[in-house]
Amino acid sequence: MPHKVTIYSLKLHDFRNYASVALGLDDRHVVLTGANGAGKTNLMEAVSFLSPGRGLRRAAYADVAREGAAGGFSVFAAIDGMQGEVEIGTGTDTGEDGQSRRLRLNGTTARSVDELLDHLRVVWLTPSMDGLFTGSSSDRRRFLDRLVLSLDPEHGRRAADFEKAMRGRNRLLSEPRPDARWLDALETQMAELGVAMALARRELVGLLADIVEASRDEGPFPSSSMTLSGFLDDRLDRPAYEIEEEYAALLRDGRFRDAAAGRTLDGPHRVDLLIRHREKSMDAARCSTGEQKALLVGMILAHAGLVAGMTGHAPILLLDEITAHLDEGRRAALFDRIDALGGQAFMTGTDRAMFAALGERARLLTVENGRIEG
Template sequence: MQHARIRTLSLSRFRSYAAARLQVGAGPVVLTGPNGAGKTNVLEAISFLTPGRGLRRAQLADIGQQEAHSSPLVQDGLHPWAVSAMVDGALGDVRLGTGVENAESTQRRCRVDGEPAGSANAFLDHLKVVWLTPEMDGLFTGPPSDRRRYLDRLVLAVDASHGSRVNALERALRARNRLLEDNGAPRFLDAVEHELADLAIAVSAARVETVARLGAEIATRHDASSPFPFAEIALEGTVERMLASAPAVEVEDRYRALLRDNRARDRAAGRTLEGPHLCDLLVSHGGKHLPAARCSTGEQKSLLIGLTLSHARLVAAMQGVSPVLLLDDVVAYLDSERRAGLFSALTALGAQVWMTGADSSAFSQLEQIEHFTVLPGLVQPA
């Protein structure tokens, strides 16, 4: 099994860092320091070496170093910034870079070995990144949209085209909703719904397949002695139910007919009321057969950690290369047994892992760590 690794990470005008450079070896990377020092900023920088808006889902204007107000490059609140990394990836050594070049930029630029890339999708050929942050602790009790977003990141790690399909689906939905609102001609609605149905089945099928694969991985690797409960997962939604009992070609025709039949209802509602944009990821505590939303806070955290580890193993099995794991402040609320179980699982996985915490003693059970101390605007070897 090949393990993708970041060897050097460089930040320029990123969040709290005017400039920073980390060079790391083979061991787990641990960043410790006081709250608010900028530990999560380092992990966020790595998360931009994948498609999307990073682990904070930030707007571009919020990322550049805010102390840069006096710079002539800054206009209308947009601050140039850059992240680059030397990576030992799926295709060998490569330099990945991304950022906002100037105040007129409306999107971040991406480069692979110094050459422009069309989008961050190009990074997926070299590196996959999986993360777990404290903001995800409410995943099971929050709205379905949070779980769909979480699911789509799971899918994206094994299917590089999924993000583009989801974006195209959202555009098609907006186009249909506008036509309904404006009483658009049936022939225009037919055309939009034809595209929408095609995209809906592609997105749903990818989600269904990933959930099935992840469920099988969880069942195969389930260890009754693990301190992390195993999850039972399923998808709930109109198209997803159709796909469970009929081939995709037939489901596409059925969903297209459903869209046509529901035009009056959807026009009255001001939105499309059936489709993969409304599906939900259902998660239960496997040992108790209890919905995750009804589990204790500690059990929900343990379920999330278990899901993250299972997803990382699935990515490694499907791609032949393990992903880089970003675990932000994960160990702080784990007791010693779960902490030891997490470290043991990470060692067995073999993937490069970056972890943050306020207390360096929380990582005392983890061997051969690459330890960095983080202070405001500064990161240095401990």
């Protein structure tokens, strides 16, 4: 079984509705119950800040600090992580503009928040993701890239650099007489980064497909089939340099068209993740609400298993309002699957009875108006 990464201590200061809170935990799962608006998801969001990015809500950092607080917010965690015990502190400083955050590991300032991926991986499922199948392609791309980032720590940096190069190209194309040599340089950079992004996504989808196929007969969750569409479809099974040359040529030949459109029309930023219910051979968007929830849970569990298998360390799972739309049988199966993964999970719900099947495997805490008891 993969090593169980465990959060043993969690402290928040001026985070959302928490002025100050300190939790001592053990290696059991954590269940947070309470009324809507009590602060359950806020605590989950704090844990999600133990990974790169803007957390499970993708909020601006300035909006995360408690209303009326004099400075920023802070999250502190002591964990038994992928490289042993480590103390993690992250947050924003007084006077920051909300566009960046600081990170300290064992009291030492880290060079980048990407260093968090050396110590733990965090995977989450939230109610806002319930509309993944019927929502926009950009929502599915963000979902896909988050899955890739859990396995490939460089993916986020490549995506950010691609966006920066693309913005530079778009600005140049808006000029009356853009510098062709500078365009060539930007398009070469976009080709290298864009193809690397596309190949990483393609690899992730293939690996997930293998996991889903291997577990099709395990439990009540339906299996999904996933394909990518929108960028060099069916032409990625070649040496990377050939694909880069083709994409660079597409960009070069499309300059006038892109200038007229005011944006770049070809690239990995146009990709969509297409998902189908395998057993029913039906697009996920056409499935019932309960089937969509079960499909999404199955995908997240498959991805968590992939992370555990490839890194040797089970991820921290954040499952917000996870019991919604799941019947008793699927709830029990979900808890068993979480145990089988070998990781620590944080779960929320309004009804404590929904988590009865966990028994002593979980620590149940009650959340009320920024206070945590239990």
